Amino acid sequence: MVDTAAEVPSVDGRRARRARNRAAVVDAVFALIEEDEATPTVEAIAARAGVSVSSIFRYFESLDDLHQQTIEHHFARVAPLFEVPEIGEGPLDERLARYVDARLDLYEAIAPVARVARARALDAPAIARSLALARAQMAGQARTHLAPELAARTPARADDLVALVDTLTSFEAWDLLASVHGRTRAQVRRAWLTALTSLTA
Template identity: 60%
Template sequence: MSDAIPTADVPGEANTVDGRRARRARGRTAVVDALFALLQEQGVQPAVEEIAARAGVSVSSIFRYFDGLDDLRELAIGRYFERFAPLFEVPNLGEGQLPRRLSAMVDSRLALYQAIAPIAHIARLRALETPRFATTLATTRAGSANQVRTHFAAELGTRTPARGDDLVGVIDSITSFESWELLRDTHGRSQSQIRRAWTECLQVLLAS
């Protein structure tokens, strides 16, 4: 018979570990919420000191909670996708006459870009250096092109496959976040002016 004495879990130690995990989870949530709120308020990426102050934690705690700032940004992007998920959809996709579908496409993209502008800008900048941001961006862009293909299937069906692909690319480019940002920031166009320009361009392209 073995003389070994069986060991038992120590409740105090388990409670300590669970408490640390809970505090870390609360800290991570507070930091992500702080970044999300600051992005919405300021429209630009805040300094890590601002994030820490808003979250009520130290700067060093942020780097304990996350594997660097890109990890934090990625979680914030995920939060944006969760909150604004309905805006990524075009209402009644592919349904109705062309004028109605044009309005649905243009209006939905304008509303989306205005809502996600701060995080979308950060994602595009980070995609140049970070593969996971590049993958997220590529997936989003592919979904956008597929929306165009489905929404204007009737008009695309009258063209050859190659011409249809050309048209999908042009429409998606015209109504892209990059186009919206250029028109807004460089050319000083308002939402209503961008709406008018996009709608008229799409009418010409789809009627030709």
């Protein structure tokens, strides 16, 4: 006779252990990315998480799946930073300052994972879709935040302005300014505010 009462805790224990190990693997990937901003090897991930290499492929379908889970988990952690405070409210100069500060806070928080996401998106359709959704969301925020200025333009000119603002303040633009040109946060903020003020005048 099977003791079903004894089986249930055993099954629950395995599930809990699996969930803990999956979380440990995701945390390991994130920690390794933060340390050297590169895609870590599966051996390094296993060592950091305290699991075997083979177990990683029991928890995740592939390395692409693991990277996608890590990216999504990290972005979920910093979800509030994707929002623009008091979106669309107040005079233009205050709106521009809030918009720029929100973008800078976000990019500084997500930089290592965002770089990996963009690299992996080239051959990982799921990651590419996630990035496309995030980019569409951010362009929509620019449109909402600058609604009064856009309303004074023709639809074509309004679309031009949204595209320019979104591109100018994109992660890619920030990364180029910070990593290649060595601009500090204060310098990027000043440059962006100057450019946005000119564009929206």
